[in-house]
Amino acid sequence: MSDKASGEGIGQPVRRKEDFRFITGNGHYTDDINRTGQTWACFLRSPHAHARIRSIDTSAAEAAPGVVAVFTGKHVADDELGGLICGWTVTSKDGTPMKVGAHPILALDTVRYVGDHVAMVVAETLADARAAAELIDVDYEALSAAVALSTCQNEKTAQVHPEAPRNTCFEWELGNKAETEAAFARADRVVKLDLTNNRLIPNAMEPRAAIGEFDKGSGIYTLHTTSQNPHVARLVLSAFVGVAPEHKLRVIAPDVGGGFGSKIFIYAEETACVWAAAKVGRPIKWTGDRSEAFLSDAHGRDHLSHAELALDSEGKFLGLRVKTIANLGAYLSTFSAAVPTYLYGTLLSGQYDLPAIHVEVDGVYTHTAPVDAYRGAGRPEATYLVERMVETAAREIGMDPAELRRRNYIRTFPHQTPVIMNYDAGDYEASLDAAMKAIDYAGFPARKSEAASRGKLRGIGMSSYIEACGLAPSAAVGSLGAGVGLWESAEVRVNPTGNVEVMTGSHSHGQGHETTFAQLVASRLGIPMEQVEIVHGDTDKVQFGMGTYGSRSGAVGMSAIVKALDKIEAKAKKIAAHLMEAAVEDITFENGTFTVQGTDKSLAWAELSLAAYTAHGFPSGEIEPGLKEGAFYDPTNFTFPAGCHICEVEIDPDTGITKIAKFVAVDDFGTVINPLIVEGQVHGGIAQGVGQALLEHGVYDAESGQLITGSYMDYCMPRADDLPSFTLGFTKTESPSNPLGMKGCGEAGAIASPPAVINAITDALGIRDIEMPATPARVWSALQAAAPRAAAE
Amino acid sequence: MSVVSMTVNGKPASADVEARTLLVQFIRDELGLTGTHVGCDTSQCGACVVHVDGRAVKSCTMLAAQAEGAEVLTIEGLAKNGDLHPMQAAFREHHGLQCGFCTPGMIMTAVDMIRRKPDLDEETVREELDGNICRCTGYHNIVKAILAASQEMR
Numbered sequence: 001m002s003d004k005a006s007g008e009g010i011g012q013p014v015r016r017k018e019d020f021r022f023i024t025g026n027g028h029y030t031d032d033i034n035r036t037g038q039t040w041a042c043f044l045r046s047p048h049a050h051a052r053i054r055s056i057d058t059s060a061a062e063a064a065p066g067v068v069a070v071f072t073g074k075h076v077a078d079d080e081l082g083g084l085i086c087g088w089t090v091t092s093k094d095g096t097p098m099k100v101g102a103h104p105i106l107a108l109d110t111v112r113y114v115g116d117h118v119a120m121v122v123a124e125t126l127a128d129a130r131a132a133a134e135l136i137d138v139d140y141e142a143l144s145a146a147v148a149l150s151t152c153q154n155e156k157t158a159q160v161h162p163e164a165p166r167n168t169c170f171e172w173e174l175g176n177k178a179e180t181e182a183a184f185a186r187a188d189r190v191v192k193l194d195l196t197n198n199r200l201i202p203n204a205m206e207p208r209a210a211i212g213e214f215d216k217g218s219g220i221y222t223l224h225t226t227s228q229n230p231h232v233a234r235l236v237l238s239a240f241v242g243v244a245p246e247h248k249l250r251v252i253a254p255d256v257g258g259g260f261g262s263k264i265f266i267y268a269e270e271t272a273c274v275w276a277a278a279k280v281g282r283p284i285k286w287t288g289d290r291s292e293a294f295l296s297d298a299h300g301r302d303h304l305s306h307a308e309l310a311l312d313s314e315g316k317f318l319g320l321r322v323k324t325i326a327n328l329g330a331y332l333s334t335f336s337a338a339v340p341t342y343l344y345g346t347l348l349s350g351q352y353d354l355p356a357i358h359v360e361v362d363g364v365y366t367h368t369a370p371v372d373a374y375r376g377a378g379r380p381e382a383t384y385l386v387e388r389m390v391e392t393a394a395r396e397i398g399m400d401p402a403e404l405r406r407r408n409y410i411r412t413f414p415h416q417t418p419v420i421m422n423y424d425a426g427d428y429e430a431s432l433d434a435a436m437k438a439i440d441y442a443g444f445p446a447r448k449s450e451a452a453s454r455g456k457l458r459g460i461g462m463s464s465y466i467e468a469c470g471l472a473p474s475a476a477v478g479s480l481g482a483g484v485g486l487w488e489s490a491e492v493r494v495n496p497t498g499n500v501e502v503m504t505g506s507h508s509h510g511q512g513h514e515t516t517f518a519q520l521v522a523s524r525l526g527i528p529m530e531q532v533e534i535v536h537g538d539t540d541k542v543q544f545g546m547g548t549y550g551s552r553s554g555a556v557g558m559s560a561i562v563k564a565l566d567k568i569e570a571k572a573k574k575i576a577a578h579l580m581e582a583a584v585e586d587i588t589f590e591n592g593t594f595t596v597q598g599t600d601k602s603l604a605w606a607e608l609s610l611a612a613y614t615a616h617g618f619p620s621g622e623i624e625p626g627l628k629e630g631a632f633y634d635p636t637n638f639t640f641p642a643g644c645h646i647c648e649v650e651i652d653p654d655t656g657i658t659k660i661a662k663f664v665a666v667d668d669f670g671t672v673i674n675p676l677i678v679e680g681q682v683h684g685g686i687a688q689g690v691g692q693a694l695l696e697h698g699v700y701d702a703e704s705g706q707l708i709t710g711s712y713m714d715y716c717m718p719r720a721d722d723l724p725s726f727t728l729g730f731t732k733t734e735s736p737s738n739p740l741g742m743k744g745c746g747e748a749g750a751i752a753s754p755p756a757v758i759n760a761i762t763d764a765l766g767i768r769d770i771e772m773p774a775t776p777a778r779v780w781s782a783l784q785a786a787a788p789r790a791a792a793e
Numbered sequence: 794m795s796v797v798s799m800t801v802n803g804k805p806a807s808a809d810v811e812a813r814t815l816l817v818q819f820i821r822d823e824l825g826l827t828g829t830h831v832g833c834d835t836s837q838c839g840a841c842v843v844h845v846d847g848r849a850v851k852s853c854t855m856l857a858a859q860a861e862g863a864e865v866l867t868i869e870g871l872a873k874n875g876d877l878h879p880m881q882a883a884f885r886e887h888h889g890l891q892c893g894f895c896t897p898g899m900i901m902t903a904v905d906m907i908r909r910k911p912d913l914d915e916e917t918v919r920e921e922l923d924g925n926i927c928r929c930t931g932y933h934n935i936v937k938a939i940l941a942a943s944q945e946m947r
Contacts, residue, residue, distance in 0.1 A: 022893030025828015
């Protein structure tokens with residue numbers, strides 16, 4: 001391999017190809033795009049959490065300057081457009097399917113959360129559209145709202161959907177109840193904890209945006225939108241909503257400024273823009289502002305749980321039982337039903353040999369914004385619960401938390417958990433050891449005393465996490481209720497001059513696929529990375545794809561590329577054999593050169609590429625001209641990234657302010673293509689997890705259902721001075737479930753870090769629990785409650 | 794409507810705009826310089842930071858009319874003669890960006906930071922970044938890039 005090639009090879013920290021356009025201001029995000037004749041949309045949103053719409057008078061708005069059209073739910077209904085769907089069906093323990101309330105594009109007679117979509121004004125300018133929206137007269141009959149998750153599962157509370165009595169969408173269970181009860185019956189000790197997983201608001205920095213267009217001549221609709229999975233958006237918009245047939249709808253997700261799950265989903269705004277574009281005969285653009293993002297992007301987390309862990313006298317885990325109430329918001333979003341069930345209950349074994357688990361989850365509607373996948377999606381909730389329980393158990397039995405974990409780690413693979421997952425590879429003790437070494441665990445008591453001498457409370461907390469990524473084997477998810485398969489596609493097009501275009505169904509919105517995918521292709525074909533172009537995010541260019549979420553693009557998306565490259569190599573060898581008059585079996589391909597084994601005959605990649613297209617003298621019927629291959633890769637199993645994060649905090653007892661003194665993350669992601677990018681993913685994930693633990697909380701007023709944290713003035717985003725620099729380490733066991741041995745790295749930080757932070761805070765304060773986010777007020781109050789007399793002195 | 798004129802990235806720029814037009818709208822919509830982004834509506838996120846007469850300013854917080862006659866520098870004007878500014882190069886070298894949306898504001902803020910405080914340390918950089926939000930990087934590599942660029946520019 002040449003120096004250049006090895007410098008760009010797998011495992012090298014190659015600087016990103018995509019950076020040049022972003023650091024020079026030449027990116028193309030949806031809002032940067034403008035179309036000829038474009039109009040602007042503004043959505044009138046519900047000011048009520050729950051209200052009946054008696055009437056809507058749009059006449060003044062229609063007559064306002066610059067207004068092109070005003071649409072309400074009646075227009076949508078008249079067009080017989082379908083509603084937005086949830087692509088995953090969860091079945092309750094009594095065998096009944098989940099109870100789904102209708103989710104119209106624009107509200108028809110009822111609004112169900114503050115921010116719900118009531119009308120769309122299309123006008124010549126954004127200012128005109130906004131001014132006209134103010135003139136729409138909606139006669140609301142305000143109704144009481146179901147807001148507090150803990151109290152809304154009864155007939156007396158306001159009902160969100162008539163289809164779902166007691167606001168209960170499903171009552172799901174997983175695991176073995178009888179075995180779990182038996183485990184608790186013989187337990188020497190039972191540890192119990194009530195846990196809240198706080199509601200988060202995703203806040204990708206680019207707000208959602210859309211431009212809908214309709215070409216009268218061809219009947220083709222085009223939608224530019226901020227999507228993590230444009231093909232899934234097209235499928236839903238055509239097959240379920242019925243905007244246009246699939247072959248008459250092109251969806252383009254250009255540069256997308258972060259997603260974290262929130263841009264997986266198919267929302268009302270983009271749907272309305274593309275649908276109405278045909279009605280007004282002009283392109284319609286909508287760019288959400290941050291306030292709209294807070295109100296109507298799908299939120300994340302929001303669980304209330306009671307958990308019990310059974311142990312024997314030696315500290316060996318015998319069983320875990322969990323009861324969780326999961327907030328779904330007012331409507332089911334695209335994958336919302338899967339998040340608190342199959343992405344949550346299935347991970348409750350953690351890294352531990354836990355012979356019996358039983359989990360019950362009630363999915364509950366409330367008059368709040370829909371709740372769906374947010375970075376980690378179900379797995380942070382599971383990890384938080386398990387790692388808080390383990391830490392609490394260690395303290396209650398007086399054992400070092402590391403030692404309790406060691407006693408219970410799974411050590412042989414494959415390991416079948418009681419909750420579906422079959423872990424294929426891992427070495428949990430290796431990451432624990434590495435993390436303890438990196439943070440100098442043994443030196444903690446000295447650091448604690450030193451902090452005490454300065455009047456500060458120092459604490460340490462760890463989190464041994466596991467996640468299921470590489471979503472996912474299609475047959476497995478199909479059997480669990482998914483309406484889609486979760487394979488990925490790739491197409492490798494070799495041009496006559498030897499450079500290569502790779503069409504991938506994965507979508508990059510910050511992950512750096514243009515670099516890592518090109519590293520893989522370049523190293524395999526022995527050509528420089530600059531000769532590889534990664535193409536994604538356009539349904540006209542890429543035939544189909546499932547998009548990017550669930551840390552799947554490496555393990556699944558790149559595996560599809562490997563499969564397509566295998567086919568390219570096989571065909572190229574056939575051509576090489578013909579050109580060099582040798583048998584195919586005698587052709588080797590290395591460093592971009594085809595050689596007839598044992599001879600000095602060889603062909604360079606570029607020569608072969610050209611020959612594939614000149615096709616002179618190819619034996620007819622045996623070799624087709626051209627060099628282009630596609631592949632669909634369906635994983636054989638989930639992948640199981642795992643590791644250990646340890647956090648050390650220092651708390652000022654006078655102010656309750658928590659400072660993260662040290663944060664160590666040791667992760668096992670299997671094969672790493674580009675360590676620079678992987679480290680960046682971990683940093684970002686930790687920041688979001690620390691945000692959840694210390695700062696962020698989506699809060700609704702319990703009575704009115706108004707979103708109290710509706711701006712950056714109220715919702716506390718992590719800023720640079722809230723965080724330290726992080727210390728990272730890696731261990732490696734390759735995943736046997738995909739050709740590259742990759743596991744996925746995108747969500748680990750957000751999954752692992754919240755329990756590490758809270759374990760450290762509770763350690764510092766000497767208390768059993770504190771609710772996230774552990775704000776200075778909460779920490780200070782906890783200190784007062786723990787030692788009221790000391791505080792008074 | 795009134796004509797507003799200023800110098801943007803070294804070139805004269807003027808447009809007939811409504812009085813309420815924000816500087817960021819002038820830059821994006823009138824001049825088509827879309828590298829400057831809008832990430833919030835409360836002047837908190839800093840995605841829209843540009844330089845006005847050499848000082849970092851959130852361009853969503855200023856009317857275009859207030860920049861009448863000013864020298865405005867946006868991310869598009871930072872590289873000179875095809876050479877990246879050391880701050881741009883440092884962001885690439887240290888992987889200080891992921892989705893790229895906050896990046897122009899981060900870079901413009903960082904350039905101004907070094908102008909004001911040539912001797913930067915990590916704590917100062919973190920404090921100074923208070924007005925710029927990034928959701929992707931956890932700031933780790935942004936801080937690293939700014940410290941590296943401050944060495945480079947010394």
